[in-house]
Amino acid sequence: MSSVETVSNDEIIRKHYKTMAEKHKDSALSTMEDPIIREKEVEIINNFLRLPAIQQNSKEVLEIGSGNGYTISLLHKSFPDYQFTGMDFSDDLLQIAKERNLDRVVFEQGDARNLRFDNESFDIIYTERCIINLLNWEEQQQALKEMHRVLRKGGYMLFIEAFTDGYQNLNKARNELGLDSIPMPHHNLFFEKEKFEPFVSELFEIVDPVSLGAASENEVHRNFLSSHFFTARVLHPLLTKGDPFMKNTEFVKFFTILPPIGCYASIQAYLLRKRG
Ligand SMILES: C[S@@+](CC[C@H](N)C(=O)[O-])C[C@H]1O[C@@H](n2cnc3c(N)ncnc32)[C@H](O)[C@@H]1O
Helix, strand or coil: CCHHHHHHHHHHHHHHHHCCCCCCCHCCCCCCCCCHHHHHHHHHHHHCCCCCHHHCCEEEEECCCCCCHHHHHHHHCCCCCCCCEEEEHHHHHHHHCCCCCCCCCEECCCCCCCCCCCCEEEEEEEECCHHHHCCHHHHHHHHHHHHHHHHEEEEEEEEEEEEEHHHHHHHHHHHCCCCCCCCCCCCCCCCCCHHHHHHHHHHEEEEHHHHHCCCHHHHCCCCCCCHHHHHHHHHHHHCCCCCCCHHHHHHHHCCCCCCCCCCCEEEEEEEEEEEE
């Protein structure tokens, strides 16, 4: 990967999030125009932070790629004992986050590939569709190493990112029923599990939420969005012959009651513990 390539990829990302900042300002829809996905992401991060094993000795929480600060603004109300840091690459989104003036929250400009924090500064890290904005695997690996470096030993990370298996399964289901494939967004590179899992396993243990005190694996389920994606992007467009991106209809909302079934969502959640 050349430095020219990195600069132009960075420009793609900056430009995309500048448009998001201008269009959505401090809204929940900033960077996520599907409100059910946003709701379910916030719910799973809440469930993660409430896991009994995670609440013990945890105080310092870092969100990598905190965008306009919407998610942190909700979490900081629900978790008054935690100190939150939000870090983001986009000055435009960061400015909106800072204007929220949240106590116990610090927002900083930064780059996931080269974090400015000291080793082992945080007890907990989470990401919400951030590392897929690094448009090659080398830089994604670099970001994973950096998150590992700034997390304390035994600390936990919830890695909510997009993966090719769910994306391909969804398109296969659509194609079987005569619907076109949904293209991968131009500003994203989804993770391939064949590369991701061996690499991440060197740095982190992949953890079952039940071993951390969850009542069931559904509380922090890897495929927490699978049923929603299948309903919103296969069943709904099939029945209506409509736009696959019309997501928040009553039909789709009705089926949010389903537990996670299958692996039909690109966006998935890995629960990880730093080794050592
Ligand atoms: C899909 S948005 C999600 C934002 C936020 N987590 C949310 O859910 O609203 C991805 C975020 O990652 C940020 N980002 C992209 N590349 C980054 C990098 N190299 N370092 C830090 N943040 C980055 C973007 O600016 C953007 O705010």
